[in-house]
Amino acid sequence: MSAPVQPQSVIETPAALKACLEGLGRGIVTVKPRVFFNKIEHRFAGPAPMNLYIPSSGIGSITLLEAAILVSLLKLMQPRKVFEFGTFLGYSSSLMLRNTEPGCEVHTIDLGEAIGQYEDAKGYSDAELHADDRKNDDYLRYTQGTRGTYYLGNLDTADRQRLTLLRGNSTKLDVAGKGYAGIFDLAFIDGGHDTATITSDTVKALEMIGDSGVIVWHDYNSTIHSDVTDFLRGFSADHVVLHVQSTMLALLLVGEASTRFLQIAAE
Numbered sequence: 001m002s003a004p005v006q007p008q009s010v011i012e013t014p015a016a017l018k019a020c021l022e023g024l025g026r027g028i029v030t031v032k033p034r035v036f037f038n039k040i041e042h043r044f045a046g047p048a049p050m051n052l053y054i055p056s057s058g059i060g061s062i063t064l065l066e067a068a069i070l071v072s073l074l075k076l077m078q079p080r081k082v083f084e085f086g087t088f089l090g091y092s093s094s095l096m097l098r099n100t101e102p103g104c105e106v107h108t109i110d111l112g113e114a115i116g117q118y119e120d121a122k123g124y125s126d127a128e129l130h131a132d133d134r135k136n137d138d139y140l141r142y143t144q145g146t147r148g149t150y151y152l153g154n155l156d157t158a159d160r161q162r163l164t165l166l167r168g169n170s171t172k173l174d175v176a177g178k179g180y181a182g183i184f185d186l187a188f189i190d191g192g193h194d195t196a197t198i199t200s201d202t203v204k205a206l207e208m209i210g211d212s213g214v215i216v217w218h219d220y221n222s223t224i225h226s227d228v229t230d231f232l233r234g235f236s237a238d239h240v241v242l243h244v245q246s247t248m249l250a251l252l253l254v255g256e257a258s259t260r261f262l263q264i265a266a267e
Helices: 014-023 033-043 064-077 091-098 116-123 126-131 133-147 157-162 195-209 226-235 256-263
Strands: 027-031 081-085 105-110 163-167 186-189 213-218 240-244 249-254
Touching: 014 027, 014 033, 014 256, 027 033, 033 064, 064 091, 064 186, 064 213, 064 249, 064 256, 081 091, 081 195, 091 105, 091 157, 091 163, 116 133, 126 133, 157 163, 186 195, 195 213, 195 226, 213 226, 213 256, 249 256
Parallel strands: 027 240, 081 105, 081 186, 105 163, 186 213
Antiparallel strands: 213 249, 240 249
8 A cells, every 4th residue: 555645735715625635536635724614604694603612621622723614514515414432521522512403303322421440540640531532532531431421511412412422442332233333423523532443433433434534543643542543644545634823633535525515615
């Protein structure tokens, strides 16, 4: 397998992104956040609202810029069904529910509350958490066990009815057996950070979106969870992956969803 082709510069406009992707069959393309915001400005006649909570100050949360990019994708693509790998405290689940149409379903899976073996994680130092990916993940399990799905606590009745919360190991999820094959428009991968889990979650996400949809990964270029970056560098040998500059988000546009996304403000 040959090395991915890399573009020579950062993409700054929707038109430049369209031109780049039409001539690039594979590789990782870095895109400025303003490209997404420009598309929002062309898609909507007035200011586009963004409904969200202030992110957690602890590790494991997405940033405000990452939240703005995810909301932009939701508003641009208007998914009918969203699947999330890795519920954690429920921040991104809440973000998806609060920024999609009333008919959109959000499904999310996580291992659930931590058990006793993660108790030691509460004593890890900041230095350990930022240098050791295993300790970092253990601390996330401990945090979830003590706080639960904190950001889902204030959902109104209508949003709660749109949420399907699954408990279990995502690598064991039977996509076809659950009736999930080809029915989702967007998948967000932010669960286990080891190569085996990332690979499995990506394969399942591809099956879930079928011929058209968007897959978003978190923790690309993370200084802690390097497996995500290594996986996507390999994955990009056969796909075009967009990395949003100044974030740890990367995304794949598939089929008709890619066409619709690129056409917005690309003239």
